[in-house]
Amino acid sequence: MGSTTAPTAESRSEVDDLSEDDVFEMLSNRRRRFVIHALKRAEEPVDVSELSTHVTAWERGVDPDAVKYEDRRNVYSTLQRIHLPKLEEKNVVRVDEEANLVEPTPTLDDLDVYIEVLRGREIPWSLYYFGLAVLAGLVLVAVAVGVPGFAALDGTTAAVFVVTAFTVSALLHYHYGERARLGNLEEPPELRGREK
Numbered sequence: 128m129g130s131t132t133a134p135t136a137e138s139r140s141e142v143d144d145l146s147e148d149d150v151f152e153m154l155s156n157r158r159r160r161f162v163i164h165a166l167k168r169a170e171e172p173v174d175v176s177e178l179s180t181h182v183t184a185w186e187r188g189v190d191p192d193a194v195k196y197e198d199r200r201n202v203y204s205t206l207q208r209i210h211l212p213k214l215e216e217k218n219v220v221r222v223d224e225e226a227n228l229v230e231p232t233p234t235l236d237d238l239d240v241y242i243e244v245l246r247g248r249e250i251p252w253s254l255y256y257f258g259l260a261v262l263a264g265l266v267l268v269a270v271a272v273g274v275p276g277f278a279a280l281d282g283t284t285a286a287v288f289v290v291t292a293f294t295v296s297a298l299l300h301y302h303y304g305e306r307a308r309l310g311n312l313e314e315p316p317e318l319r320g321r322e323k
Contacts, residue, residue: 144218144234145217145218145219145234145238149217150238152213153213153214153217153219156210157186158182158186158202158205158206158210159210159213159214161181161182161185161186162178162182162206162210162211162214162220162229163214163219163235165178165181165182166178166220166229166230166231166235167231167235167236169230169231171230172223172226172228172229172230173228173229173230174227174228174229175203175206175207175211175222175227175228175229176199176203176227178206178229179199179202179203179206180194180199182199182202182206183198183199183202186202211229214235217234218232218234219231219232219234219235219238220232220235239308252300255296256296259292259293259296262292263288263289263292263293266285266288266289267282267285267286267289270282270284270285
């Protein structure tokens with residue numbers, strides 16, 4: 128579902144304290160993913176009411192301005208009782224209960240969460256690269272043994288084809304990977320492209 132990296136040396140120990148199980152447990156709940164996404168985009172501490180409004184809007188597929196108090200009341204309650212304490216326990220957020228504010232810790236700031244969301248008939252990138260490697264291998268073998276249609280190609284041309292195919296694929300993967308990171312764009316990755 129996702130991978131994590133810690134880019135800075137001083138925060139590496141804090142992020143490394145999170146086990147893979149901790150990260151997967153945090154990401155296993157959609158509301159927590161939405162909270163993480165919202166906090167990674169925030170430039171200052173976020174009021175729990177505002178946070179619950181955004182989470183409710185994403186869950187219901189509506190604009191945050193269209194969220195009514197009754198709609199977000201349950202989300203607000205579960206954030207306060209369950210999700211924020213769980214994130215605080217893992218040291219990824221700080222909750223100021225008196226001011227009713229939540230802010231990310233350096234651990235969350237440095238936790239780079241990528242979520243690969245597959246819709247319909249999409250294939251995962253790992254399977255795509257496996258298929259591309261098989262195709263590249265078949266092309267190289269066909270050139271080497273002189274299969275008709277490939278006999279006119281030399282090894283350099285085949286190698287250029289393979290390198291170009293992997294380079295274009297890597298650039299596309301990078302582009303889509305950036306869009307699939309929590310906090311990079313307006314909506315969480317799993318909601319992008321969804322009809323409202």
